[in-house]
Amino acid sequence: MNYKNFFFLSLGLWIVVILSLGKFFFMGQTHSASDGRKYVELNPDEKNYVLTEMRGLLTAVNEILVGMAANDNQKISLAAKSVGMGGHNTVEANHNAIMLKLPVDFKKMGMDLHGEFDSLSELAETPGVSSSELLLKLSGITGRCVHCHTGYRFSND
Numbered sequence: 791m792n793y794k795n796f797f798f799l800s801l802g803l804w805i806v807v808i809l810s811l812g813k814f815f816f817m818g819q820t821h822s823a824s825d826g827r828k829y830v831e832l833n834p835d836e837k838n839y840v841l842t843e844m845r846g847l848l849t850a851v852n853e854i855l856v857g858m859a860a861n862d863n864q865k866i867s868l869a870a871k872s873v874g875m876g877g878h879n880t881v882e883a884n885h886n887a888i889m890l891k892l893p894v895d896f897k898k899m900g901m902d903l904h905g906e907f908d909s910l911s912e913l914a915e916t917p918g919v920s921s922s923e924l925l926l927k928l929s930g931i932t933g934r935c936v937h938c939h940t941g942y943r944f945s946n947d
């Protein structure tokens with residue numbers, strides 16, 4: 791084989807590699823689930839890890855509501871911060887293998903969610919903030935939970 795052919799062959803192979811990596815990066819490992827949502831394939835440990843994080847999110851939302859009912863802005867701020875970007879139990883912080891399997895829009899929704907919790911935490915510390923402003927922010931957050939749950943699941947059964 792002459793050098794020119796070799797060049798085009800290796801260029802072709804690189805393009806295939808880059809396109810497959812690109813597809814992997816954007817789509818993750820998703821399939822269509824029987825209920826019309828997308829199904830992200832995780833192994834049992836990974837699934838447990840993400841679902842544990844999910845229950846942590848629900849716990850934080852519950853603590854935030856308890857804080858709101860008690861007009862305790864400090865409690866709201868701390869609970870929101872615990873699931874913010876700096877949280878150590880997030881998938882983003884610990885599990886690169888899981889991150890690779892998740893499609894880009896899923897990761898973006900997850901990151902944005904953590905950012906919104908930080909923003910709620912800051913809002914709760916703002917002097918003079920009203921309870922309806924805090925509730926509006928929280929309902930925006932739970933809207934994000936609903937949005938992702940509408941589109942994705944982790945198993946097909």
Ligand code: HEC
Pocket residue numbers: 841842844845847848851896897899900903931932934935936938939942943944945
């Ligand atoms: C980026 C996507 C995404 C976002 C955002 C998201 N979730 Fe989830 N969550 C999922 C998926 C996927 C499942 C698994 C659902 C399934 O397999 O049917 C799940 C499952 C759960 C579960 C069930 C846990 C278990 O033990 O089975 C809870 C509780 C939960 N989420 C709470 C929340 C709350 C609260 C929020 C918002 C504060 C939230 N989630 C935001 C994707 C998301």
